[in-house]
Amino acid sequence: MIVQRLAVIGLGLIGGSLARALRSAGAVAHISGYDPDPSRRDDAQRLCVIDRVCDTPAAAVRDADLVVLAVPVLHTVEALVDCLPACKLEVVVTDVGSTKSSVLGDVARACGELPPWFVAGHPIAGTEKSGIAHSQADLFRRHRVILTPHEHQDRTALALVTRVWQAAGARVVEMDARRHDAIFAATSHLPHVLAYSFVDMLARLDGSDEIFPNAGGGFRDFSRIASSSPEMWHDIVRANAASVGELLDRQIGELQQIRAMMHEARWDELKALFERARSARERYLAQIE
Template identity: 40%
Template structure:
């Protein structure tokens, strides 16, 4: 399907995509570049990439598919570095969790060459970052959101769809705006709350003692707080308007719950919790991975 994949950023997301395409027999050769030479070295030693490039531009040269897998704060600089080799024959994608900022940077830097860029957000990952944790099955059963622009070349959107489908992902299309609004609610807000909750619990005089008593409920609730700090700093900053809007909504709901707790209104508190618990119990994550909901229901809670 592809002759050469160029990866810019040989972290977990980029390396896993390279392995997945290789395992699927869809790419003959992978050229990779990372800002840190030791990351590129690791990726090469692990067989994630075949050739270590010395620059982002060198990873693009000769590639017919390029995945830019860097934190959103670094994307504009990458676009500038590779601009001269962005042509309509090559599919360019990113993996950022926000899309408006990425699309704005692409428009600004790539100008008319933006037609080659298919913005992509794989709803996948794990806390263990780096090439060392690359997993050819990372995207299996996950969802990929593509947010093509009106001028994006349809044949490249088609190629992107085929590539992600081939590695086991389900492809959805949205506008960058709708994407960012939705993920502020279901991903960025929860991360913000998890970072704040873990910090708040840990940073009190008896914090360590408390943490030593925490059970599986706390473990799962705060799991996302172990995400890559640079990635999440950039996501929260990049999508800050939507994130702050969702945080404001959340505060109103928390206010209402605290108010009924303070007033001792057992019935009202019961109603609020019943509605939340029933909605959560009836919600099931969309996934084409068989058994993923069964796994969840087996998990114990605190």
């Protein structure tokens, strides 16, 4: 047993999947939870994902050894402030947000400085589906979880969160928060912006009622992540706006170059770009552990 009493604030896909994974692994004795959405609280109760579903964050975290803040990233500090008065002194608190510099900054401002018991984390797993009804016990298996220790980090708290994610089947790695945000702006945040923009553009074209019914597998593959939670991705892009904006400018420049190749019939250059991109992706696939 790793954690006697776990509290999950935010009963969505990630929070629910972590609860399922830890219960399946026998790593937790009791799980309490809270979500501001009554329907998610009802789902958590009905599906027996959570032992005790509470009506307030304070009730959920009382006596908890570990609190997981599984909320949209811009609401992390709000959830923390709601919980803190009811937490016991030796509590460990962690989050699952997709940006880390913004979370650490918000927590530092709310607490006066970064508290040793707060561990910033980001599981690199998920689907385009949201809500605890879609949670899976094996969601994190063989996926990475990034932890970004800070200058005041308590190593015991860090070790506890590491063990919890390992029990869920994840591979835990540590990284600087700013480096984390730069990497995931490129590999996750920008792709979501592009997918949302692409689908929205097509939906506003004349004849869009004929476009979507005739779309094939390529469209489904490219646009899948546009089915993700708009609230969550709004928060992520807003929290990491500088890094995403810089890459978006670069992507716009790349698209303008492609447009120029097409306009000027530079087809060999276009083919070479496609070949470079294909080779880069094949190298990436070969590196996946």
